[in-house]
Amino acid sequence: METGLEGIRVAVLGGDERELVLIPALARAGAEVVVTGYPPRPELAGIKLVDTVAGAVEGAQVVILPMPGTDDQGVVRAVFASEKVQITWEVFSRLAPGTLVIIGTAKPFLRQWAGKFGFRLVEIAEEDEVAVLNAVPTAEGALEMAMHMLPITIHGCEAFVLGFGRVGQVLAERLAGLHARTTVVARSRAALAKAWAAGYSTCAFGSLPAEIGRAQIVFNTVPAPVLTEMVLAATLPEVLIIDLASAPGGTDFQAAQKLERKAVLAPGLPGKVAPLTAGKVLAAVIPRIIRQNSG
Structure with a gap:
């Protein structure tokens, strides 16, 4: 079992079946994981579930957004959510400088926010692995x-x-x-x-x-x-x-x-078509990215 994420608070905002593989993997690696956009599910046993994006990202050193990213209004793909999951200027402006934000592909507005607010944006869709x-x-x-x-x-x-x-x-x-x-x-x-x-x-x-x-x-x-x-x-x-x-x-x-x-x-x-396989890809790659960008 991979470790190395002890003491790191990770917020996962929305997602789909892929995140149901990723989230437990982050927890097994020692991260304190907080998620929004999910009802209670067996895969998320022991994971802290909150109702708002603001509640999820509070105190987080890492924020993970889904591979498809957001639309132009910041609405996040969240297939299990009963209500809209949306990132906003107000919430992301309060991220601590240096916070790591991981996403598949970012819209231009999110790249602009990264420059303005000082969080580190990592887009992983085109990473070779x-x-x-x-x-x-x-x-x-x-x-x-x-x-x-x-x-x-x-x-x-x-x-x-x-x-x-x-x-x-x-x-x-x-x-x-x-x-x-x-x-x-x-x-x-x-x-x-x-x-x-x-x-x-x-x-x-x-x-x-x-x-x-x-x-x-x-x-x-x-x-x-x-x-x-x-x-x-x-x-x-x-x-x-x-x-x-x-x-x-x-x-x-x-x-x-x-x-x-x-x-x-x-x-x-x-x-x-293959969310379990795709989730295993994220579970293999994202913890490594977090470790490389921590400290």
């Missing part, structure tokens, strides 16, 4: 969606993977394992060479409008506008597009609707 470990449930969740939504099998279909980063690599490997005819689309020569060496067909983004017309399913992992109206117009009418990039994704969804292409935005799949 988190991103690599989360790539597996993301890829498996994307395939699950595709299997439900396609009228054909993955086996033998023409599948395009846009981007060959952490998620793109795992997804391409899984598709090839199911015998999809897999094409990787990337910008850099190094990524295209790596994809070719792994046995996939390859396509540069500049050639995408000419090549995408054979795709029956397209998975986008690029958080930039890559599936523009011009590119979408070149797709098959029956194509399925699953956009895995963080909101707003890399797809022109308005153009997709106009062209009658089926396109769905599906960020945050680890917590939706």
Whole structure:
């Protein structure tokens, strides 16, 4: 059992099934854990539950927000809460300077608050360890969606993977394992060479409008506008597009609707399709981050 968090007060604000794995792990490591946004649950036996964000963060050296973060008004994802969980300027202005605030991805306002109020903001969604470990449930969740939504099998279909980063690599490997005819689309020569060496067909983004017309399913992992109206117009009418990039994704969804292409935005799949696995990732990573930033 990992230790090293003795004497550290940790506030957990909202969350979902992932936090039900993380919170007990923090307590086992010795932290004094206070949470808001949860009713009494067996997983939280012995954990202090409070009704307000202000009550949770009072005296905390560490504040943990969910991986999906907040909306622009500071409302936190809190699937078990009976009332809205919201972070406010008034509450966060009272955090002690140097307080560690951990979140998946922060909105600009939270980054501004960190500079103004002096708390340390750590965004973990793109940390290598988190991103690599989360790539597996993301890829498996994307395939699950595709299997439900396609009228054909993955086996033998023409599948395009846009981007060959952490998620793109795992997804391409899984598709090839199911015998999809897999094409990787990337910008850099190094990524295209790596994809070719792994046995996939390859396509540069500049050639995408000419090549995408054979795709029956397209998975986008690029958080930039890559599936523009011009590119979408070149797709098959029956194509399925699953956009895995963080909101707003890399797809022109308005153009997709106009062209009658089926396109769905599906960020945050680890917590939706494999919350136990995703929770174990957080339980492995967050205590280490706290230890590294303590003292």
